[in-house]
Amino acid sequence: MTGAGDRAQGPVPPDTAGLLRRAAPVAWLVLVWVLLWGTFSWANVLGGLVVALVVLTVFPLPPAPGRGWLRPLATLRAVGRFGTDLVVSSLQVAWQSLEALRPGPPIRSSVIAVPLASSSEFVMAVVTELLSLTPGSVVIEVRPEERTLWAHVLGADDDAAVAAFREQVARLEADVVAALGRPAAPVTYAPGTDGHAAHREGS
Amino acid sequence: MSAPTAPPGESGLEVALDAVGTVSIVVGVLLALVASVGLLSLPDVLSRMHAATKPQVLGLLLVVIGGALHLRTSVDVWMLVLVGAFQLVTAPVTAHVVGRLAHRGDGVRRDLLHVDELTDRPDTTDPGPDEPEPDEPEPEEPEPATRGRGRDGTGHADGDGTGRRRGRDGAP
């Protein structure tokens, strides 16, 4: 593990992984900088490095929660599934928008509480973000201390739809946990949760 | 990918890329059109927000892909990639902030909700939508709170099993 980082030369610091983790946002900002300039040149990289360091010194980020790296295969699968969800639900909401033009009772929705299996706030944030990205569901309240999020789901007008949405979130969460890897996304059982997402992941 | 040797609009490959890009753009634009219709036809703010997410996410992504296929110079392509990435990161934040406000205020028609498990279970730490609190600033931005402050593993500290089953929680 020591010496694995290409940025950590010299006297080996005790916390190589931590250093790498702190280097990640710098690398990301430099990448954005270079992309904004549009052309790769060493002047751009150096300028980006300076800007990134200044920005991160002035506005320090909270420590990243993860240990270890994304797992590539699981990440690919999660991205693929999410893409499918995105397309399907976009078409669904498009249909519902057109359907609402017809005279008749307006469309009904639900505000659904979804308990999560993972105790990690980071997983919660990612799941929230992904759910809000998908048309048809918007997370309107998050309470990390209860490990529960509340989502408004368009067109969920019976108990079956509510249960289906909970199932969808559980699958999404399992995907996220699988992609992040267990150390970064601990799953512990709360007394109230069923932990079905954790079961699927546990194999 | 980019074929700078051929004059624009001549080679078969370029026409094919243009065609694919155009199809992508057309789908994205149709999504935006339907979203505008939904903005008018859906009954309350929260429902309309679902329609609004469509051109912001999938619609814009499709159009950006289409535009990148048309423009094909590396500077533009990378900038368009950035636009897509920014949009993916920022759109849910707006949606979340607006949705939260809408549910606390009068932005949702309660008579059109099949279940409302949030109103059924008011939070003790949270002033409900009925409290006026005119001068108090909005509780801190929700995003930093959910983004994780390294408090992992301590999230199950309070009474989980008690409150969760209240309300109409008939699902598994």
Added chain:
Amino acid sequence: MTGLPALLDGVLVVCLVLLGLSAVLVVVRLLRGPSGLDRLVALDVLVAEFLVGLVVYAALTGNSALVPVVVAISLVGFLGSTTVARFVRRGTDR
């Protein structure tokens, strides 16, 4: 061979017209309200459609000078709507 590029350009022009139409629909919601949040959501969609229009225009003309504008607007639009959301609430509580 000359027919297809011309056709594609025509399709893009139709796209711009459709975008204009949807912008009109959004403006109707923007004017009608009724709450500040409604207007905010409508404004958000308007910005998104404006971005889409810019990209389509750039694709149509091959003029990439507008691409940095798209980047800038996508960022400023987000900042704007998130900031306004914090203030809009007091107006909605009617």
